[in-house]
Amino acid sequence: MFENYKVFKTMFAGRELTVETGKVCGLANGSCWIRYGESVVMVNATASPKPRDGIDFFPLAVDYEEKLYSVGKIPGGFLKREGRPSEKAILYSRVVDRPMRPLFPKDMRNDVAIVMTVLAVDPDTQPEILSMIGASVAVSISDIPWNGPIGGISVGLVDGEIVLMPNAEQRAKSDLQLTVASSEKKVVMIEAGANEVDDDTMLKAIMAGHEEINKSLIPFIKDIQAQIGKPKFSFPSMDVDHDLFEAIKEQYTEKVKYALDTDDKNIREERLQPIKDEIHAQYDEQYPEQGAMIDECIYKLQKFIVRRWLLDEQKRVDGRGMDEMRPLAAEVGFLPRVHGSGLFTRGQTQVMTVTTLGPVSDSQKLDGLDDEDMKRYMHHYNFPAYSVGETKASRGPGRREIGHGALAQRALEPVIPSVEEFPYAIRLVSEVLSSNGSTSQASICGSTLSLMDAGVPIKAPVAGISCGLITEGDRWMTMVDIQGLEDFFGDMDFKVGGTHKGITAIQMDLKIDGLTPEIIKDAFAKTHKARDYILDEIILKAIPAPRPTVNKYAPKMLNTKVPVDKIRDVIGTGGKVIQKLCADFEVKIDVDEDGNVFVCGQDLEKANNCIAMIKAITSPPEIGAIYKGKVVRIMSFGAFVEIAPGKDGMVHVSELENRRVEKVEDVVSIGDEIIVKVLDIDNQGKIRLSRKAALADIEAKKKSDNA
Numbered sequence: 001m002f003e004n005y006k007v008f009k010t011m012f013a014g015r016e017l018t019v020e021t022g023k024v025c026g027l028a029n030g031s032c033w034i035r036y037g038e039s040v041v042m043v044n045a046t047a048s049p050k051p052r053d054g055i056d057f058f059p060l061a062v063d064y065e066e067k068l069y070s071v072g073k074i075p076g077g078f079l080k081r082e083g084r085p086s087e088k089a090i091l092y093s094r095v096v097d098r099p100m101r102p103l104f105p106k107d108m109r110n111d112v113a114i115v116m117t118v119l120a121v122d123p124d125t126q127p128e129i130l131s132m133i134g135a136s137v138a139v140s141i142s143d144i145p146w147n148g149p150i151g152g153i154s155v156g157l158v159d160g161e162i163v164l165m166p167n168a169e170q171r172a173k174s175d176l177q178l179t180v181a182s183s184e185k186k187v188v189m190i191e192a193g194a195n196e197v198d199d200d201t202m203l204k205a206i207m208a209g210h211e212e213i214n215k216s217l218i219p220f221i222k223d224i225q226a227q228i229g230k231p232k233f234s235f236p237s238m239d240v241d242h243d244l245f246e247a248i249k250e251q252y253t254e255k256v257k258y259a260l261d262t263d264d265k266n267i268r269e270e271r272l273q274p275i276k277d278e279i280h281a282q283y284d285e286q287y288p289e290q291g292a293m294i295d296e297c298i299y300k301l302q303k304f305i306v307r308r309w310l311l312d313e314q315k316r317v318d319g320r321g322m323d324e325m326r327p328l329a330a331e332v333g334f335l336p337r338v339h340g341s342g343l344f345t346r347g348q349t350q351v352m353t354v355t356t357l358g359p360v361s362d363s364q365k366l367d368g369l370d371d372e373d374m375k376r377y378m379h380h381y382n383f384p385a386y387s388v389g390e391t392k393a394s395r396g397p398g399r400r401e402i403g404h405g406a407l408a409q410r411a412l413e414p415v416i417p418s419v420e421e422f423p424y425a426i427r428l429v430s431e432v433l434s435s436n437g438s439t440s441q442a443s444i445c446g447s448t449l450s451l452m453d454a455g456v457p458i459k460a461p462v463a464g465i466s467c468g469l470i471t472e473g474d475r476w477m478t479m480v481d482i483q484g485l486e487d488f489f490g491d492m493d494f495k496v497g498g499t500h501k502g503i504t505a506i507q508m509d510l511k512i513d514g515l516t517p518e519i520i521k522d523a524f525a526k527t528h529k530a531r532d533y534i535l536d537e538i539i540l541k542a543i544p545a546p547r548p549t550v551n552k553y554a555p556k557m558l559n560t561k562v563p564v565d566k567i568r569d570v571i572g573t574g575g576k577v578i579q580k581l582c583a584d585f586e587v588k589i590d591v592d593e594d595g596n597v598f599v600c601g602q603d604l605e606k607a608n609n610c611i612a613m614i615k616a617i618t619s620p621p622e623i624g625a626i627y628k629g630k631v632v633r634i635m636s637f638g639a640f641v642e643i644a645p646g647k648d649g650m651v652h653v654s655e656l657e658n659r660r661v662e663k664v665e666d667v668v669s670i671g672d673e674i675i676v677k678v679l680d681i682d683n684q685g686k687i688r689l690s691r692k693a694a695l696a697d698i699e700a701k702k703k704s705d706n707a
Helices: 087-103 127-141 168-173 199-228 242-260 265-283 291-313 399-415 439-453 484-489 517-542 564-571 573-585 604-618 691-706
Strands: 006-012 015-021 030-036 039-051 060-066 110-120 151-158 161-164 176-182 187-197 328-332 340-346 349-358 377-382 425-434 463-472 475-480 492-498 503-510 556-561 588-591 596-601 626-635 638-644 647-652 673-681 687-690
Touching: 006 199, 015 127, 015 199, 030 127, 039 127, 060 087, 060 127, 087 110, 087 127, 087 176, 087 187, 087 399, 087 503, 110 127, 127 151, 127 176, 127 199, 151 168, 151 187, 151 199, 161 199, 176 199, 187 199, 187 399, 187 517, 199 503, 199 517, 242 265, 242 291, 265 291, 291 463, 291 475, 291 484, 328 439, 328 517, 340 439, 349 439, 377 399, 377 439, 399 425, 399 439, 399 492, 399 503, 425 439, 439 463, 439 492, 439 517, 463 484, 463 517, 475 517, 492 517, 556 604, 564 573, 564 588, 564 604, 573 588, 573 604, 596 604, 604 638, 626 647, 626 691, 638 673, 638 687, 647 673, 673 691, 687 691
Parallel strands: 060 110, 377 425, 647 687
Antiparallel strands: 006 015, 015 030, 030 039, 039 110, 151 161, 151 176, 176 187, 187 503, 328 340, 340 349, 349 425, 463 475, 463 492, 492 503, 556 596, 588 596, 626 638, 626 673, 638 647, 673 687
């Protein structure tokens, strides 16, 4: 029945990789199942037969679909089915999109969709890597024009050793989470999170991944394509009319040069608009219904001018040197009431980050395919229209916003203190106030300022910077701190976040077919020097160290650990004990399954008293210790005092005061809170208490302190 069914196998990073085609999804332009271990991903690539009218870009859609049945889970919520993609699914879609997109024909306008569906997940493999490989296979064997193939790989750093395609145990202790995509000759995509890894080690890890892809995947995919690949279809080129472009170039080059030659984005737009109007007035009648092509010619002319300036004259639009950054500024603590605030400005790019601290129970609950179910540190990034001078309604975060927020989060994650060191949930919100390039890296800088202002004891400050690239044949040059125009017309946006010690995050976006090791090494050197300058001269001069305490408006968090078998004592039957503690001390209490207890409250003294009470509940009373207890019962010979829920002792009438007491009721009543000292605990666990001894000890301490 399945006469076209084919199975292809190869060894990849020490394990067998299998590609199956021809059995399912016969109507897609290209389709495959890819297996690695017990993970299975299905990839389908389709293209529209005709170009989409009225657009000036290549319409590619890449979707990574998480199916919870792949890990044996039933979705949560009322509907019990998968809904909108999770943040991780969006990030994985972007990781595949970025290396695939530059290799499609730039003048094609046919819609192309790549859908990667995760069918089964083995925790020791990463389905997003299989998705990238599967996408390369599916498009390569399809009739869709594409200049592939590429391959993808995950690289770790375990105990100082580079590990290819690390398993779950290795990933848990790895100092590096690196994804590399490459073609036969060049690296086409880098995405990394790292625990302050140095530049040389990072470059070695990247090249180790590239070499494995080149050895195992590229020949494998090329062989599959040679055996079953379809001939590529032809398409009407949407490249600009050469004669029209040359005419506009000859007539308007000097005017456009003048318009571009400024460091102010607003002035540039003001200068360009009348030129655009003049060009349309001259050519609209000659080229009816070709307004988009005329706009493309104007864009192409700007790109030509900027690239010639950079390559031939080493001239940047705003007059800076190649290694020179725009003017920088930093400020902290400018917002009242919030827990921490930081403002970072780089030229006309400006980002404000606000920190909010909360109880650990405020951590985000995740419902995905991996083992992570809670996220304690959250970073959100907003890019409103007004930041680029546009007028449109806010529609919530798009893929770009989610990606930039995740990049900033990844850069700062290695320096966030553990929950034991700092028992808070942490949320950062980066608001882009003005944008002229590199807002994600400004978010990293603004977030460092905000965290330190909030009193979060980060392990080291982190800065972010981007590096651009212009290529022409074998010629190339890099420039640090690219602004918007250099990003639009350049070939690369190489973003690096890190501390003085090393790299914490990388994201590389390319518009060309890849990078050589020399270009990557040069980008590392430029970004390292730049971030050192930002840290020393800007961030640490604005705030030299994290504030010693959290903001007065932040909740006060304390934590302790109790034996696991004592958790039930803290909670009590039906939650009575924990509810009473929350009410008595005006706090919120969270207890996890390992016995970690987190107490959150606005009043530090009450939170400390709550911790003391929890310790009293879970620890046996100590002879000589002083407790604050409540009178729960009165007898003729004394009073019973509860020193912790479920634990009480007896204060004999003779131990109530320094003087003789006739009746217990003359000194205490039921419900009174009194200070008592443990005198003795007998073999049956009965506790003998003394108010008289406790008062004497307190008085003696006062005299000692005054002396």
